[in-house]
Amino acid sequence: MQKTILVVEDELILREIIKDYLLNDGYKVIEAADGKEGLNLFQTNEVHLIILDIMLPEMDGWSVCRRIRKNSDVPIIMLTARVDEDDALLGFELGADDYVTKPYSPLVLLARAKRLLDSRYRIQQPSATLSPHSNNEQRNNILSISGIRVNLASRTVAVDGELVNFTYTEFEILTYLMQNKGIVITREQLITKIWGYEHEGDDRTVNTHIRNIRNKLRCKSKLISTIVRTGYKFESSL
Structure with a gap:
């Protein structure tokens, strides 16, 4: 089309x-x-x-x-x-x-x-580099952790069963963090993964998107931990 x-x-x-x-x-x-x-x-x-x-x-x-x-x-x-x-x-x-x-x-x-x-x-496929925590739902294009459910095919996010609207970039960042839960992801890794090597922005670009994501996750926002002077980590549970 x-x-x-x-x-x-x-x-x-x-x-x-x-x-x-x-x-x-x-x-x-x-x-x-x-x-x-x-x-x-x-x-x-x-x-x-x-x-x-x-x-x-x-x-x-x-x-x-x-x-x-x-x-x-x-x-x-x-x-x-x-x-x-x-x-x-x-x-x-x-x-x-x-x-x-x-x-x-x-x-x-x-x-x-x-x-x-x-x-x-495009129709999203499960990442070939998921963390060791991957499960059947991840293989079926679903990520589900502590009440946050992401459908990779339809690109929808539900928090405690309620659909929440995420922008393209917010969705990509949240998905990347969830696929690598328990692993520290640096800001540089996020910039390269989401925007590419040629991106002109700095760390504040990532920080702003993370803040938006946390606001939309509401009570689940603490699942995204800030690692001082490094980046972020998606926790397995609250």
Whole structure:
């Protein structure tokens, strides 16, 4: 099935460049020049990924991201011309999955989009490098630990039987930690696993996503332990 990408960028030249690269790679592209138009297109079309500029007329990218995340986990890549890392962190706090800083290579942006789409919409298979604690449920695309149940095929998370909405990146991080429960995972390992070697962010990127995940896990948040100056570990039980 052809994937549809929504590009929300107010600079016409940049929008056209992005569109050309995506079309050449076989994607369907719909485009918007401001935040309100982008939000309307998302609500009236089946969209598989959004490339979203932060500085937009009518409604900025942060506001658009916030509105979309109220009821959708569609992958979002944010574009920012600002060099302040806090801009990217705010985007992550609002639920963005990745960000690219201007000026950027269209090939890099295309690679980020393909990574998110390929991971988000393929049928998940159990990892070949699960920890020694793997069980029958893991082999059947289910991870279940202390009331947290993750379905790898449908990419859903239930906490004590209640479905909780996770973004693409939050889902990937939670799954990676659960598959390696009892093992300390460094921040560098998480960055490489989730974003790849070329990622521009620092440790705060990981910390922000972990905070979001803990908030969604509510009373189960303590299952993710912070290992000072190292990383995180998913505990076997509370």
